[in-house]
Amino acid sequence: MNTSRKQFIKAAVLGGVGASLAAESASVTVCNPLLRTPLSLIIDDSCPVINKAYYWIKQRHEWRLRHAPDKPGSGWERHFDKLDKMPNTIPSAFAAKWGEWCGEQGVRGKFSMVPFPAGVGRIDRGFDGFPKNELRDWLRVTKEIIWQNFDLTPEMLTHTRVVDLKTWQLTDAWEQGEWVDPPVELLTDYITTAMQLLKNVGITCEGVTSPGAFGKKKESAYARAVLDAALRVNKNPQPFYFLHMKLSAKELPDVPLWHVDNANGRAVASIIGCAGDWFGATGFDTANADLFITEDLRGGRLPSVLEKERPCILVGHWPCFYVNDGPGFKVLKEVKRRLDAYDPDRTKTLWMKNSEIGHYWMARTLSDIKVESADRVQIQTKFPTRNFTLGLDVAAKRVKVDKRDLWQVSSRRDFRAGTFLVEGRRTFLAFDLPTGKTTVTMIKEGS
Ligand SMILES: [Zn+2]
Incomplete structure (x- = not known):
């Protein structure tokens, strides 16, 4: 059984969205909830x-x-x-x-x-x-x-x-x-x-x-x-x-x-x-x-x-x-x-119930996460959780989860479900993950 704390999913960038990204691969990491x-x-x-x-x-x-x-x-x-x-x-x-x-x-x-x-x-x-x-x-x-x-x-x-x-x-x-x-x-x-x-x-x-x-x-x-x-x-x-x-x-x-x-x-x-x-x-x-x-x-x-x-x-x-x-x-x-x-x-730690920790680890370990293209990630799961947090190796200027726009915040202190945060060339986003299919769409800086 895979009980590793981080799950890495890599896929080649398919589209030619930005020349600088064309030869790279996009990667998604499931992080700790709200990076805490x-x-x-x-x-x-x-x-x-x-x-x-x-x-x-x-x-x-x-x-x-x-x-x-x-x-x-x-x-x-x-x-x-x-x-x-x-x-x-x-x-x-x-x-x-x-x-x-x-x-x-x-x-x-x-x-x-x-x-x-x-x-x-x-x-x-x-x-x-x-x-x-x-x-x-x-x-x-x-x-x-x-x-x-x-x-x-x-x-x-x-x-x-x-x-x-x-x-x-x-x-x-x-x-x-x-x-x-x-x-x-x-x-x-x-x-x-x-x-x-x-x-x-x-x-x-x-x-x-x-x-x-x-x-x-x-x-x-x-x-x-x-x-x-x-x-x-x-x-x-x-x-x-x-x-x-x-x-x-x-x-x-x-x-x-x-x-x-x-x-x-x-x-x-x-x-x-x-x-x-x-x-x-x-x-x-x-x-x-x-x-x-x-x-x-x-x-x-x-x-x-x-x-x-x-x-x-x-x-x-x-x-x-x-x-x-x-x-x-x-x-x-x-x-x-x-x-x-x-x-x-309060940027390093997050008090949680035991059940919330269990549900988060189920979602992070057992969800099927696919990088479909440079700007799309598809998640399929039967393990819902609050505060599901992803890290992506791109700097996004806009992020959508299904049809909902996430709100951009500029510090980890304000980072919570429904927001995204850009640090250097990385984007972190958090949302409550429902059962079923969820699509994350990004528009990158410079595109
Ligand atoms: Zn006892």
């Missing part, structure tokens, strides 16, 4: 009503005492001694405050909504032992505030123990433990059920989040199950999943596409995080803005990814934004302040 590097914030482990970390630690501790009492606790379970400092609930009022801050700041990304979190309550039924209005308020905040800027996804059903779909009882297997390698025949039903619970409360999810390494050992089957479940529940032919992180300096993130069916416009995108959760995870783990981007804007993981113009996707776990006085929220505010300083005129 995507930024995105992934929030994992967010649930209606409950603090997942509290229940995860408690249930994992009880599970280990039953099954492996001689083995020491690992991962978050090491925080068992801090349970009395962790609330078992995170209020909807805080989610509203957090979501409004992200909206004001233009931060976009993905926000998990675990549909049957820790088996405590179903999002479509209620949570015994918690005030009734909390679930109602959580759903309102999620749909009216957070959904504006974030995709909502299940993070499978409980994010702790596996649910027996016939009895709705919790089993002794863990979604991210024994089910790192789940049985293939159950995968689609399990993911379908997770998506359906969200659908039952009016949330059409754009994809899924893997709890831990869920599905990692059979990624192809997992990706297929995500696509099939998305089609079944939401008629969504182009979903995404979040499973992988690339953290080391040697690795750069990309957007791999799986199970491409060009004829039917189907594919599933793997969204890859590029930085560790340095927001503080449970609220008691490493929280350090410098690991993302240092005060001088040169050190940390993010500048190295941004320099290479790869999707720069941050990952944080929801509890740390609230628990223990919210170290994660403080780090997020500082990281956002530094990212703004890194890109003061």
